[in-house]
Amino acid sequence: EAQVTQNPRYLITVTGKKLTVTCSQNMNHEYMSWYRQDPGLGLRQIYYSMNVEVTDKGDVPEGYKVSRKEKRNFPLILESPSPNQTSLYFCASSPPTGFYNEQFFGPGTRLTVL
Amino acid sequence: EDKVVQSPLSLVVHEGDTVTLNCSYEVTNFRSLLWYKQEKKAPTFLFMLTSSGIEKKSGRLSSILDKKELFSILNITATQTGDSAVYLCARRDSNYQLIWGAGTKLIIKP
Numbered sequence: 001e002a003q004v005t006q007n008p009r010y011l012i013t014v015t016g017k018k019l020t021v022t023c024s025q026n027m028n029h030e031y032m033s034w035y036r037q038d039p040g041l042g043l044r045q046i047y048y049s050m051n052v053e054v055t056d057k058g059d060v061p062e063g064y065k066v067s068r069k070e071k072r073n074f075p076l077i078l079e080s081p082s083p084n085q086t087s088l089y090f091c092a093s094s095p096p097t098g099f100y101n102e103q104f105f106g107p108g109t110r111l112t113v114l
Numbered sequence: 115e116d117k118v119v120q121s122p123l124s125l126v127v128h129e130g131d132t133v134t135l136n137c138s139y140e141v142t143n144f145r146s147l148l149w150y151k152q153e154k155k156a157p158t159f160l161f162m163l164t165s166s167g168i169e170k171k172s173g174r175l176s177s178i179l180d181k182k183e184l185f186s187i188l189n190i191t192a193t194q195t196g197d198s199a200v201y202l203c204a205r206r207d208s209n210y211q212l213i214w215g216a217g218t219k220l221i222i223k224p
Contacts, residue, residue: 042202042216090156102148103212105156
């Protein structure tokens with residue numbers, strides 16, 4: 001089944017404890033992206049990647065890191081999480097064929113930083 | 115400012131009503147406009163619009179884009195409780211990025 005998977009789905013952690021949220025897609029998509037979703041703010045892009053070893057900042061990259069060593073994986077790293085990073089996070093991917101394609105979303109990761 | 119604005123922010127109607135959700139944007143140079151439905155989980159794709167004036171339709175849902183007036187609408191006729199969700203629109207720019215609106219929360223009462 002074609003899908004985007006994220007792990008963990010739920011995470012409660014404490015301030016300053018490094019964490020990684022994994023994202024993997026099995027559709028051979030070149031484009032991958034991370035979003036956070038907060039009430040009233042919609043989806044805000046954190047980082048995106050057009051291809052392997054190519055990553056760029058989105059609208060709200062502060063406090064996050066990403067890597068794209070393989071096409072299928074795009075992990076999101078919080079080196080020192082803070083309470084303002086409590087949010088719902090989505091990973092998404094798109095086919096490489098230009099601008100006229102939908103994004104496929106993972107199931108989301110609900111992160112709480114105490 | 116370069117943003118996507120959705121209205122209303124929330125809407126409560128009764129089953130069987132017709133609703134119109136709005137999405138306006140502020141740039142003319144973009145590639146496509148997308149609509150998604152989100153029900154307590156990941157957004158799911160509804161429509162992609164690239165040409166002005168051409169209606170996309172799927173069952174009771176339809177959408178159209180007006181590139182001159184810089185807006186899109188999503189219509190849902192004969193609403194059902196299963197239509198309750200947050201509806202998101204996003205503009206895909208020429209740099210391939212998606213700029214998202216904050217969403218319209220639609221509640222359908224039985």
